[in-house]
Amino acid sequence: xxxxxxxxxxxxxxxxxxxxxxxxxxxxxxxxxxxxxxxxxxxxxxxxxxxxxxxxxxxxxxxxxxxxxxxxxxxxxxxxxxxxxxxxxxxxxxxxxxxxxxxxxxxxxxxxxxxxxxxxxxxxxxxxxxxxxxxxxxxxxxxxxxxxxxxxxxxxxxxxxxxxxxxxxxxxxxxxxxxxxxxxxxxxxxxxxxxxxxxxxxxxxxxxxxxxxxxxxxxxxxxxxxx
Numbered sequence: 001x002x003x004x005x006x007x008x009x010x011x012x013x014x015x016x017x018x019x020x021x022x023x024x025x026x027x028x029x030x031x032x033x034x035x036x037x038x039x040x041x042x043x044x045x046x047x048x049x050x051x052x053x054x055x056x057x058x059x060x061x062x063x064x065x066x067x068x069x070x071x072x073x074x075x076x077x078x079x080x081x082x083x084x085x086x087x088x089x090x091x092x093x094x095x096x097x098x099x100x101x102x103x104x105x106x107x108x109x110x111x112x113x114x115x116x117x118x119x120x121x122x123x124x125x126x127x128x129x130x131x132x133x134x135x136x137x138x139x140x141x142x143x144x145x146x147x148x149x150x151x152x153x154x155x156x157x158x159x160x161x162x163x164x165x166x167x168x169x170x171x172x173x174x175x176x177x178x179x180x181x182x183x184x185x186x187x188x189x190x191x192x193x194x195x196x197x198x199x200x201x202x203x204x205x206x207x208x209x210x211x212x213x214x215x216x217x218x219x220x221x222x223x224x225x226x227x
Contacts, residue, residue, distance in 0.1 A: 023067040030054040031140040035132035048093035118156040127206040157198040
């Protein structure tokens with residue numbers, strides 16, 4: 001499995017060798033950082049490396065057309081508010097996600113005003129930022145991170161859960177009473193998963209990806225046992 005130093009080394013090499021700055025000028029870039037499960041310590045040999053580019057006034061069409069054209073085996077996927085470039089480098093998959101700074105700033109505003117939710121795709125983005133390492137314009141990276149109230153952020157899943165828990169509980173009971181036991185069991189399992197995720201989030205473990213859920217829960221159990 002890749003070490004932290006190797007992840008950062010490969011990340012900088014990919015930025016350089018794919019000539020990113022020719023297609024997204026440095027003066028438009030707010031910051032670049034590496035993040036993801038490997039840097040959190042929960043990845044495995046199949047995990048990819050995630051690079052995040054925060055920029056201003058991105059020409060998305062030009063970037064998605066020309067950047068992959070200049071790099072063999074690179075693909076671009078355009079989604080709402082993000083462009084994702086995938087490339088394999090030395091046998092490791094790397095995702096380069098490009099966001100507008102204003103998109104992140106808007107979620108920070110929502111968080112501070114108490115209207116942000118954990119169902120927003122930026123929840124995952126801000127979780128990754130917790131464990132990220134800056135690669136370019138470090139001062140801007142730390143400035144961005146300092147604006148996020150993680151005390152409020154950690155309680156977002158519990159806040160959402162409190163709103164839909166009564167409804168979901170009734171749905172589970174209704175399915176059970178109809179003898180739709182498989183459906184009732186499945187819904188109960190999903191609700192339990194949400195409860196565990198909300199608990200972990202309150203402890204600071206806000207990664208919403210279910211594939212790491214048991215690893216994080218066991219890690220939390222071991223930490224509590226030690227202390």
